[in-house]
Structure formats: structure tokens, C-alpha cells
Amino acid sequence: VLAAPVVYSALATPRAPGPVAGLGIAGVALLIVGAVVGASDVVAGGIALAGSSYLLLVLVGEGGVDLRAPLVAGALVLAAELAYSALEPPLAPAAPAVRALRAGRVAVTVVGAFGVAALVLFASVAELGSPAVLQAVGIVAAVAALGMLALLARRLT
């Protein structure tokens, strides 16, 4: 699954296909190694590297916004969901209803990820405000998101 955005990045890039593919392949390899040895940090590193290969594609690209980003986001989320499922093997064999529920949960998550990514991309290309305002909103959103995560994680633990 993770190979799909990597292949897309390598084929779509007009320049430096080597580094794009190299980063992506390293990401896929890292994900496989992480899933096999059961190291969650390595899995996250693999997904981050695959994401970096896509970042390289958009950085060396023509300059326009790549509208396929939601598909890449969906693929990355699907790869992450499957890899983390493999990291935590189930204690018990699941009944068919539970198996269907788990598969449905992954499907809804991927579709939701696509939707969220599409919404974000739409907000960025719709030019809802001046670039400076948008950047400020972005910084505030990023800090707020991280702050909220930290707060929730602290409450949880």
C-alpha cells in the first residue's frame, strides 16, 4: 500500500526521480522492517520517509498545488493502519462480526482521511484570505493541534 504513493511520486516528478524514489523505497523498507521486528517508531519513520518522498515531488514540481494529495494521504493512513494492526497481534481469534467491524473501521478511517485531506487542500486553493493571514492561521492551527494532542495525551496517561 505504501509503495503506491512512492511509485506515484517517482513517476510524477519531472526532476530528481532518483532521490524521490530512493526516499520512498527507504520508507517502504523501514515500514517492512518495523512491522517485522515489531518496532512502532520504525514504522512511523517509514511512513514519514514515504511522505518525504512525496514532499520532494511537490518541492521540485512545477509550483502548482498537487490535487492528488488526498489520495496520497489516504494511502499513507491505510498503510499506517495496516502496519499498526500487524504490530499488535490480537489476543483472540475474532468472530466474523468483529472481523467485519475492524475492516469497516479501517475503511471508514481511510475515507475520512481522504475527506479531511481534500478539505484542507480545498481551503488552501480556494484563497479564502490573504497569504499572510492564511499562514498565521496555519501556524495557530498547527500549534493548537499539537497543544490539544499534548493535553489529551496527558489527561489519558
Next chain:
Amino acid sequence: LNRRPTPKLGGYAGLAALGLFGALVAERPELVALAAPFAVLAALGLALARPPEVAVELALEVERVFEGEELEPVLTVESRTGVADLELVLLLPPGLEAADGSNATALRLAPGERRELPVKLTVDRWGGYLLGDLVLRARDPLGLVHWEARLDRRRPLKAYPRPARVDELLQPAQTQVFSGNYVSRERGEGIEFADLRPFAPGDRVRRVNWRASARRGELWVNEYHPERNADVVVFLDTFSEAAGERESTLDLSVRAASAFVGHYLRHKDRVGFVAFGGRLNWLQPRTGVAQLYRIVDALVDAEIVLNYAWSDVDVIPRQTLPPRSLVVALSPLLDDRAVSALLDLRGRGFDLALVEVSPHPFVEPGQDERARLAHRLWLLQRDALRARFERAGVAVGTWDADTSLVGALEEVRSFRRSAGRVHA
């Protein structure tokens, strides 16, 4: 329930942070589009994570089973809040196995739902068990947070040994004073003809043998052997055992002891029990069904306890070994203390029969010449030990898992007949 964030939560938070800051640095909205789903998932997972309320009970309909039988405890799971994904594992002690290969289940519970989950188990080995250690793991709807708990719903379960097949019992050399099923050597009231003797004042007329009296010209009466019971003590050597993957000499000994106890008690004998080893356990001879349960319960508790202290038969209470009792010993003859105690019992005049539960099937001869030589020497030593018992007048029958206990008892019976210890 203990709450535990999954590695996925940390991973998603990290990816979101990396993506968002990368987007700010690179000034590319595509990276926000990649990072935003991870951030939203992590935030949603944390916001939706509510500790589930789960109640689990274990119902065990039977408290006693026989080795090899199946039982079906029922787990009742109830959740007031509902659980999206609940995994439940019934931890099984060694000796119990899931009949269908799984002692765990995963399920989804709606709010207020109650589910009964039967778990089919097979009892592989006799013994006392505590069944009901449960591991429970619930997940939030997005799988970012786990709640885990280990629940103690233990119930006692006694698995009785499967008795070995025994057709005929060993006859005791001497009987006791109460009526039973053995023809005594004594003379008295009975139905088994013993001898003739001249009439004496006080003899009942019904005992007069008229044909013998007519032939001899004076009154002669019949004498009879009375039917009496016996005292039997089952002596279990628990000093050491030889064990394979599935069975040990102790397992075989316990099965044989269980068979002996049941048979002798059905014959109205008083049966006692001595587990002689690292830990001494005894029961004085008694009759009846209650004694059967007492002894079988004691057998279930029998185990090898490592102990280097020297023990002899003096530690056994006197009442446990009544005079004129038949002592049926079950031993792998691996420990000198057991050997010495058995010879001591014989020396004190007890009628001793020994069933040697052979450790040979559990011992491989070895690969090299030296190991094979050691094995042969060991076998010779064991032959010499058996001969030592037989010289002391103790009948020894050898039994292992591949042979029948009936054959070992016949070996003992044959020796006792030839040694004249038991009248026919």
C-alpha cells in the same frame, strides 16, 4: 481497567506534528493535507476514548471431573457502556487445554448487552486446579487506546485420576475381625468348609456332619472358615519421579492407587493411604464411600516435593499402618529413602506387595557408547534392587504405561503364591 495508549497514538501524533511543521517550513499545503488526517484521527481517538464498563463472571457447573473428561465453563460478559472491540482470554493452568484449540474470544458488546460464552476444556491431567484467571483487553473505536485488566474469577476444580484397569485384587495374607469378602485362615462361622472335628458340648446341632458321624460311630461337626475383611494401605512413593512430555511415573502411580482404593473399598475393606516423600500425607484406614473421596482428594494433592531430609517409616503415624494389614506400595524405586522405608516395613512384618512403576520408558539409553554403558549398568542395578526385595519376601510387579496393570498384579500374585504368603 488500566488505560494504555497504543503505539499507534504516539505514531499518529508524531506524524501529524512532523507534517504540520514541515508544511510551515516548506510552505506547501499538500503536506498539511498529508498531516491533517493523522492529527484529526489522534484527536478524535483521544476525545472519543471512554473507559468501558465490563463485568465478567465465570460459572463452573462441576467442581469434580475425571482426567480426560471435558467441561464447559461459561463466561458471562456484560457491559453497561458497550465495547467496540473486546478480547477475552481465559488463562489455563498446565493440565487443562481448550478442546477446540482456543481459550480466547473477541467480541463487540452493545450498551447493556450481556453475552454468555461457553469455553470447552479438556482435562489432560489429574490434579487440583484454580480456573478463572482472565485477561481482558478493550479498544476504543479507532484503536488508539487500550484498556487492559487481569481478573481473578478463580474457582476450584478437582480432576480425579482415571483409574487404571484392575480385574482382580491382591489377596491379603491376613484378615481382620470384621466380616468381609475374604475367606479367613481362622476357623469360625462361615460358609467355606475347613475341617471336621469331634463334637464338643456347646456345638450347634446344625453343624453336625451326619454322614461322617454315622461312619465313625460318634458325633463329628463341620468347621468353617469365616469371611473377613482386610486392612489395606496404599503406599505412594512421592520422593521422585521420572517424567516424559505427557506422563510421569507419579501419574501412573496415582492412577493405579485410585484403582486399588476403589476396588478394596468396594470389597468392604478398610483402606488407608500414605504418600511418602518430600511431604508426608496419610489417612488412617477406614471403609465406605467417604473414605474413597478422602483418599482420592489426597491423591489429587499428591506431588513431588524436593526434600533432601532423610525420612523413614517412623514418621508415619502408627494407626495408619495397623498390624496384619496388606501394604500395596507404588514406587518407581528411584529414591533410596523410599527403598529403605519399604524394606523396613517388610522387616517389621508387614505383608508388602510392591508395584514398581517403571521409569525405563522415560529414560533414553543415550547416543554414545559411554552413555549406553551407563544405561545398561543402571538397568542391572535396578534388577539387583528387585532381587533384593524378592529375597526379603516382597513380591514385585513391574508396570509401565505400555503394559497392563493386570499383568503386574499377576506377577505379584504369582510370587506370593509360590512364596506361600497367601493361601489359595
